[in-house]
Each structure stands twice: as structure tokens, then as C-alpha cells.
Amino acid sequence: xIGYYILIGAIALxxxxxxxxxxxxxxxxxxxxxxxxMSGREIAEKMLHDHGIYxxxxxxxxxxxxxxxxxxNKTVNLSESVYHQRNxxxxxxxxxxxxxxxxxxxxxSWLQMRSSLVPVVSVTSGxxxxxxxxxxxxxxxxxxxLGWWVAAAGVVFMGFATLFSxxxxxxxxxxxxxxxxxxxNKNMVxxxxxxxxxxxxxxxxxxxxxxxxxxxxxxxxxxxxxxxSRD
Numbered sequence: 356x357i358g359y360y361i362l363i364g365a366i367a368l369x370x371x372x373x374x375x376x377x378x379x380x381x382x383x384x385x386x387x388x389x390x391x392x393m394s395g396r397e398i399a400e401k402m403l404h405d406h407g408i409y410x411x412x413x414x415x416x417x418x419x420x421x422x423x424x425x426x427x428n429k430t431v432n433l434s435e436s437v438y439h440q441r442n443x444x445x446x447x448x449x450x451x452x453x454x455x456x457x458x459x460x461x462x463x464s465w466l467q468m469r470s471s472l473v474p475v476v477s478v479t480s481g482x483x484x485x486x487x488x489x490x491x492x493x494x495x496x497x498x499x500x501l502g503w504w505v506a507a508a509g510v511v512f513m514g515f516a517t518l519f520s521x522x523x524x525x526x527x528x529x530x531x532x533x534x535x536x537x538x539x540n541k542n543m544v545x546x547x548x549x550x551x552x553x554x555x556x557x558x559x560x561x562x563x564x565x566x567x568x569x570x571x572x573x574x575x576x577x578x579x580x581x582x583x584s585r586d
Contacts, residue, residue: 362576366569373565377558381420384444384551385436391543395437395445402453402537403431411456413449415439422448424455426470431456443544447552450538451559454530465525476519479512486512487577506581510574517574520567527563531556 393401399413411429415438416422422434431452437445458466486509494502535553538544544552 362572366565366572370562370565370569373558373561377555377562378420380555380558381444384447384555385440385442387443387548387551389441389443389446389548390545392441393446393543394439394441395433395449396439398446398543399431399433399449399453401541401543402450402534403456405537405541406453406457406460408456408460411453413438422452424452424459426455426459426466429456429459443548443551444555446538446544446548447534447555448559450534450543450552451530451556454533454537455526457533458526458530463526463529465522465529469519469522469526472515472519472522476516480516480519483509483512483516484577485509487581491580503581510578510581513570513574513577517567517570520563520570523563524560524567527560531560 396413396415403409403411403413411431413431413433415435416432418434419436420434421432422437423432424430425432431449433449433452437448455466457463487506488509490502490504490506490509492502493505494500535549535556538552539549
């Protein structure tokens with residue numbers, strides 16, 4: 356168990372470092388004002404229309420870095436600062452979220468796979484670790500096979516969450532690729548503004564990469580505890 360806490364601590368430290376760097380990057384590029392004077396909302400609406408998408412609404416959502424695309428009601432949700440501001444960071448985020456809308460419109464396979472896993476992961480992710488720990492305790496106390504099966508079910512549940520994390524990677528990287536390609540090809544930003552947008556999105560993608568690695572490390576640790584302990 357001590358090894359697990361060391362592992363989680365190390366992953367949490369890396370995650371904090373990446374998240375902190377991401378915040379600094381967005382603060383930095385929020386000072387790079389767009390020469391075209393367009394707000395995040397205007398950037399998003401133009402990217403959608405340039406891709407022939409007219410049934411997706413761009414709306415403002417409270418909070419910071421709360422930007423996301425909702426495929427259920429077809430809305431690009433931009434945080435208040437991104438929605439209103441006119442800088443390289445806002446342009447990057449707005450275009451990235453529209454990248455997901457383009458994926459949805461084009462039936463991008465990785466996005467479809469991730470969407471199909473959402474109902475499963477929403478149920479299993481919160482239960483997995485409790486099942487594993489409870490199963491190991493039950494197995495150790497009772498000395499019977501029931502505890503092992505409960506723990507094994509927890510590992511399977513955790514596996515779904517890990518799979519979801521890794522499927523998220525191509526979805527996020529592709530959305531950024533689509534965003535940057537559009538910003539460049541349509542001359543929406545200057546060379547300096549493009550460099551800032553690209554750097555910001557790279558660090559945003561790294562947060563998903565760290566999360567996926569952390570999920571895999573936890574899965575491997577608990578799988579070893581469960582399957583390695585079976586006689």
C-alpha cells in the first residue's frame with residue numbers, strides 16, 4: 356500500500372506541475388491581443404461556419420478552463436474569459452472546442468468511441484477502487500474466493516476508465532490539430548499569435564497525457580495486487 360501512495364504522490368506532483376505550467380501559458384498568451392480584434396465567440400462561430408456547421412450554438416459558461424463541447428445539445432461552451440476576450444489564448448481554446456464540433460459533424464471514430472464509453476465510465480469509475488480494496492479486505496479476512504472476484508471486478512471497472520483516458524488522447528490531439536490548421540489556413544492569426552496558440556494547446560494536451568499515464572499506472576498497480584496475490 357505504501358508503494359501505491361508513493362505512485363499516486365508522484366503522479367499528482369507531475370500533474371500539478373503540468374497544470375501550473377498550463378495556467379502560466381494561458382496567462383502569458385492572454386496578453387497577446389489578436390490583430391483581427393475577434394473575440395473567442397466570434398472565432399468559434401466563424402470556424403463552425405467555415406466547416407458548414409450551423410446547428411451548433413456557442414455559449415458562455417462560468418468558471419476558468421471550463422471550456423468544452425457538448426455533443427448532446429450541440430453547444431460549444433466557452434468560459435467567460437475565452438468567450439469575451441480577444442487574444443491568442445482565447446482563439447486557441449475557442450478553435451479547439453470547435454474542433455470537437457467538427458469531429459462530431461464528421462463522425463470522427465475516436466470521438467464516437469469515447470462517447471459510447473461515457474455511460475459505462477460514469478457508473479464504474481467511482482466504484483472501482485472501493486471494490487478492489489473491499490474485495491482484498493474481504494478475501495484476506497474470510498480466506499475465500501468471493502473477495503478476489505469482487506476485487507477483480509473492480510480492476511475491470513478501473514480498466515474501462517483507463518481505456519477512456521487513452522481514447523481521449525487522439526480526440527484531444529486531433530481537435531487541436533484541426534484548430535491550428537484552420538487558424539493558419541484562414542490567416543486568422545499572425546505568426547506570433549499562432550505560436551502562442553500552438554504552445555497553449557500543446558500544454559493543454561499534456562494534461563490529458565499525464566492523466567492517461569496516471570490511470571494506467573494505477574490500473575497496473577491494483578491489477579498486480581489482485582491477480583498477483585491469487586494462489
